[in-house]
Amino acid sequence: MNKLGRLTLAILVVCAALWFGAVQLQKSQGYTKNNTLTLYNWGDYIDPSLIKKFEKQTGYHVSVETFDSNEAMYTKIKQGGTAYDLAVPSEYMIEKMRKANLLKPIDHSRLTGFQNIGKPYLNQPFDPGNKYSLPYFWGTLGIIYNDQLVDQPLTHWSDLWQAKYRGKIMVVDSARDMMAVGLIENGQAVNSTNPVALKAAKACLDQMAPNVKAIVADEIKMYMVQNEASVAVTWSGEAAEMLANNKHLHYVIPEEGSNVWFDNLVIPKTAKHTKAAYAFLNFMLEPKNAAQNAEYIGYSTPNMPAKALLPAATRNNPAYYPSQKVLNKLQVYSDLSPEMVGLYNDLFLEFKMQH
Known part of the structure; x- marks a missing residue:
């Protein structure tokens, strides 16, 4: 060999x-x-x-x-x-x-x-x-805010539309969740399949657009922990991680209700x-x-x-283990048809294009 x-x-x-x-x-x-x-x-x-x-x-x-x-x-x-x-x-x-x-x-x-x-x-x-x-x-979808950067606690979805938060709010890059915010603000169900109600929800979000600093995902944690943003729309578990790293942050489930997933x-x-x-x-x-x-x-x-x-x-924290009274106001997402998912996504994309 x-x-x-x-x-x-x-x-x-x-x-x-x-x-x-x-x-x-x-x-x-x-x-x-x-x-x-x-x-x-x-x-x-x-x-x-x-x-x-x-x-x-x-x-x-x-x-x-x-x-x-x-x-x-x-x-x-x-x-x-x-x-x-x-x-x-x-x-x-x-x-x-x-x-x-x-x-x-x-x-x-x-x-x-x-x-x-x-x-x-x-x-x-x-x-x-x-x-x-x-x-x-x-968990839930809610609002996180920094008590050093806002003058009073946020307790309603409608607070996100206040002019004093112009360019200060971070929101999650999620069509279903942000459309839910618009729907709830308009008194509609988060699983709405009514095109008129959905377009109205998107129009409602458009009015909030000047207040939106950025539409992101994981980056919200960094911005909030480092005091670079005043307010954000996020999920309870993500908020828990942020709260653990910044004592000035607070998470709330808006009084009108929200999504529970x-x-x-x-x-x-x-x-x-x-x-x-x-x-x-x-x-x-x-x-x-x-x-x-x-x-x-x-x-x-x-x-x-x-x-x-x-x-x-x-x-004992009501933000993570809310009372039955609060749970009763929370809505669970249903499976939507592909056509309806497409409509949600298209409307949200139109909203995103403003940023």
Whole structure:
């Protein structure tokens, strides 16, 4: 054998040894293709130490893939290229996935701790009886303001239209959420499919346009924490992170009401490791784990014993755990037809083009 042949053989032997070693390492850790759980989640939406704890406790290996929108997640699952064992869609998308026959029913007899979920977070219109989904986190859309940069607290959506906030307000780059603000301000439902009402909501937002500093996403956190903006429209969990980094910030749910959203765990129809999926669902139903996750993420937990384990300042904060009176004024998004989604997006784009 010549030198090149010996070198090639040596490389092949090393590669084979490395591959064999990796396989043996995975086996020694209990990881094989058959006991790997594939979780499809939003980015940074679970405490990484809980993943490690679950792996250590159960012997399952967790492979996490992330998405940045419900629509992207829906498309990937519908295409069926990857067999995800669990996914975390929002309420209206659960309704859409259910209608498209993309989900496996959840066998409640295999759940331990389902009774830990509070009744207000169960049996929602998007999944009656929680036949296909298990609550993971929930939150609201609201207003965050800096008490050093405003002369009085903001308590109504209408406050955003005040002339004194000209060029000072940050708003989220989300058609559904900002159209909801316009609809609520006009006394309409957030799921309106009336073109006249939707155009009126957009016209209402147009009147607020001079007050808008920027239409952004994650950048809101930086602007608010660094005192570079006075007011913003944002989600409760994002606000929690901002409040933790700036004592002058306050989050409120406007008195007229707002959107309440739910992110739930579901088992896609293509899931291959159902036993692992139930093990993970039961792991996350444990109050200690759910509380740890809520502290890490900042959004509200639907797990009532877990809520009791949170710091008093968190569990007693009406901005994150509002009273039933406030909850009664909150509206859940419904799945809209593609045509209606297109109209919402088009109207919002027209509003954005002013900036």
